[in-house]
Amino acid sequence: MALLARSEQSALAEIYDRYGRIAYGLALRVLRDEALAEDAVQEGFLAVWRNAARFVPERGKASTWILTLVHRRAVDIVRREERRRADTLENAPEPGGGDVHEDAWLRLQRERVQEALKQLPDQQREALELAYYGGFSQSELAERLGQPIGTIKSRMFTGLARLRELLGEPGLEMSWTPSTT
Amino acid sequence: MDSIHDLTAAYALDALDADDAATYEAHLGQCEQCRAALAELSDTAASLAWAVDSPAPPARLRESILSQAAAERSNVVPLPQRRSAAYRATAAFAAVAACVAVALGAWGATRGGGNGCSAGWHCSALADGRGLVAVDQTGQGVIVVNELPKAPSGKTYEAWIIPKGGAARPAGLFPGGGGTTLVKLAQTVPRGATIAATVEHAGGTQAPTGTPVFTAQA
Numbered sequence: 001m002a003l004l005a006r007s008e009q010s011a012l013a014e015i016y017d018r019y020g021r022i023a024y025g026l027a028l029r030v031l032r033d034e035a036l037a038e039d040a041v042q043e044g045f046l047a048v049w050r051n052a053a054r055f056v057p058e059r060g061k062a063s064t065w066i067l068t069l070v071h072r073r074a075v076d077i078v079r080r081e082e083r084r085r086a087d088t089l090e091n092a093p094e095p096g097g098g099d100v101h102e103d104a105w106l107r108l109q110r111e112r113v114q115e116a117l118k119q120l121p122d123q124q125r126e127a128l129e130l131a132y133y134g135g136f137s138q139s140e141l142a143e144r145l146g147q148p149i150g151t152i153k154s155r156m157f158t159g160l161a162r163l164r165e166l167l168g169e170p171g172l173e174m175s176w177t178p179s180t181t
Numbered sequence: 182m183d184s185i186h187d188l189t190a191a192y193a194l195d196a197l198d199a200d201d202a203a204t205y206e207a208h209l210g211q212c213e214q215c216r217a218a219l220a221e222l223s224d225t226a227a228s229l230a231w232a233v234d235s236p237a238p239p240a241r242l243r244e245s246i247l248s249q250a251a252a253e254r255s256n257v258v259p260l261p262q263r264r265s266a267a268y269r270a271t272a273a274f275a276a277v278a279a280c281v282a283v284a285l286g287a288w289g290a291t292r293g294g295g296n297g298c299s300a301g302w303h304c305s306a307l308a309d310g311r312g313l314v315a316v317d318q319t320g321q322g323v324i325v326v327n328e329l330p331k332a333p334s335g336k337t338y339e340a341w342i343i344p345k346g347g348a349a350r351p352a353g354l355f356p357g358g359g360g361t362t363l364v365k366l367a368q369t370v371p372r373g374a375t376i377a378a379t380v381e382h383a384g385g386t387q388a389p390t391g392t393p394v395f396t397a398q399a
Contacts, residue, residue: 012250016243024242025235038242042249049250067227068195075195106235113232131196132229138191139198157190157222164225 012049019063020045022106023070029133030074031081040077044070071132078135116166124159127152189215193222305376307395312362314376314397320369324362324376326395331358332380338394339385340364343375352376354385370399 023044027037047069117125130136130144138156142149188205191197197205209215304315312326324340332338340352353367355378370376376399379391 009247009251013243013247016246020243020246021235021237022230024238025233026230028236029233034239038238038245041238041242042246045246046249046253049253061224061227064224064227067230068223071227071230072195106231109231110234113228117229117232128194128229131191131194132226133233136196137198138196138201141196153187153191156194156196157187160190160193160222160225163228164221167225167228 012045015048015062015066016045019066023067026067027070027074030071030078030135036077036081037074040074041070043073047073075135079137113167116163119166120159120162124155124162127155128159128163131156186212186215186218189218190222193219193226195226303399305397305399307397309395311395314370314399316370316399320371322366322370322376322399324364324366324378324397326357326362326364329357329362329394332356335383336380337383337385338364338378339381339389340366341377341379341389341393342366342368342370342399343377344371345373349377349389351385351387354381372399374399 020041024037024041027040027044028034031037031040044066048066051069117128120128126145127141130141131138136144138149138152141147142152145152185205185208188197188201188208192202192205209219303317304313306313307324307326311328312324314322314324316322322342329338337354338357339354341349342352343349350368353364355362355364364378366376375396377389377393377396379389379393381390
């Protein structure tokens with residue numbers, strides 16, 4: 001039993017070391033508050049821990065699953081706290097310090113996704129950013145932007161589909177090179 | 182844009198209200214097309230996480246998560262008793278899903294022989310740490326390998342079950358490629374057998390000719 005526990009815990013530690021930072025950055029972006037972002041990441045990773053048996057590898061990437069759980073917690077919190085912010089990516093703060101290799105890798109990925117986002121039509125990018133980073137629901141977006149809800153749905157769908165094309169395959173997870181092993 | 186299918190993108194972005202999300206989730210159980218679309222759009226939505234700055238989280242967060250997880254110990258869950266229609270899980274895939282090491286990505290976390298399986302299953306790490314073999318009490322087995330390159334043109338991977346002191350038995354062909362390769366072994370696995378895979382000519386052979394790509398002790 002002790003071995004079992006150690007092995008699973010080291011697996012969780014490894015997951016955290018791989019995705020904790022990106023998850024924290026995401027939660028911080030949505031919540032704009034370090035303590036709340038920590039809460040969202042903690043709840044998200046504990047959901048990973050509790051639901052590990054429900055993850056079906058052939059249905060998706062582990063990183064998507066983990067980030068989805070953390071994002072959902074962040075959105076739940078932001079809606080509860082009514083803290084959501086609507087400013088754009090350009091207004092985001094500069095990254096802090098950290099491991100040089102990891103910084104370089106994360107910067108590369110960041111530039112890649114930002115570049116793809118820039119190529120989207122403004123209205124699609126706006127819908128994706130307000131929904132994903134702002135935590136706005138589609139009905140709130142419709143109201144905020146003064147558009148029918150069908151238009152908002154359509155912008156989100158077309159924007160995501162186009163972004164998928166721009167990013168291309170394979171996904172981000174595949175290009176990961178561990179900095180330690 | 183007014184059918185429930187159109188909620189897929191909004192759901193992937195977590196942009197549905199609680200009621201709509203519940204409605205969509207109920208629909209998801211019955212719509213294979215939506216599950217496939219959602220898997221794709223969720224990947225893309227998650228890639229948005231990479232577009233923002235990611236300052237290092239405080240060290241206490243890692244400790245807090247790990248200690249809370251240790252306190253809960255609730256990740257060892259029994260296998261689902263009924264097949265989930267939503268995921269069409271075969272027994273073998275459910276077994277795999279139940280292997281925590283796999284569920285957490287199977288990137289070598291099982292190295293060192295830790296058994297992260299639920300009751301009734303045994304998981305063994307592949308020798309190179311890239312995946313594992315799960316075998317149930319009846320000897321039904323499945324191999325999980327991460328990031329196995331696609332077999333070269335005109336070739337295939339072939340799985341082998343090598344009983345202790347016996348000759349290798351062919352246990353199925355698979356192409357590789359993609360993120361995670363799952364192979365249901367075509368024969369039961371005797372206790373203590375070695376599981377291996379080699380690259381063979383398309384169509385497979387009756388005895389392995391190549392060097393093993395990976396091996397594991399069942």
